Amino acid sequence: MRIPYLILPNPIGVNSTTVSQSLLDNKVNMRFYGADLAWHHGPISFLAEIGQVKFEKLLLTDGANNLYPNQSIKNSFWIVKAGYLLNEKSPHKFEPYISYSEYKPQIVIVGSGANARLYGDATNFVGANQLTAGQDRSTLGKIKQLGLGINYYYRNENFRWTIEYTKFDEERNKINNDAVTIQFQWIF
Secondary structure (H helix, E strand, O other), X not given: OEOOEEEEEOOOOOOOHHHHHHHHHOEEEEEEEEEEEEEEEOOEEEEEEEEEEEEEEEEEEOOOOOEEEEXXXXXXXXXXXXXXXXXXXXXXXEEXXXXXXXXXXXXXXXXXXXXXXXXXXXXXXXXXXXXXXXXXXXXXXXXXXXXXXXXXXXXXXXXXXXXXXXXXXXXXXXXXXXXXXXXXXXXX
């Protein structure tokens, strides 16, 4: 179980020097709550995790640089992963696995009309952080992720190669971001 607490500078930037100074002077509280469970029995492994990240005391701005103090954004997630270890008596071990997760950010809108701005997940990553003709084109919303992979271990878990295909499904604005990843782990 994890409960870290951080005080951070306000994570928003604008083109106004006066407003930028207000944002820099505004300290944000960030809390992360999480719990996870790992279970191994013979060749079967299972992992489950749930968590939440909450930002409080945010100072947000709309398109006219009006300030909206004491805003908060809460993002939550959960993941499950199951694997089965093949040829566990051999020095060359293979473990196929499947994972599924959901990430659910809270989207906050400040301002109205052409000055409305969105905050919460990937704003300004997908598109401009504003409503265009009343439509959100800048946030992803809830993201579902399905992963299929295989781990290769040599002798024990200290030496591992992983290859995984991950399919992402965004709730609000779809982006082409499915991925194949290769990872290496060496614990010494």
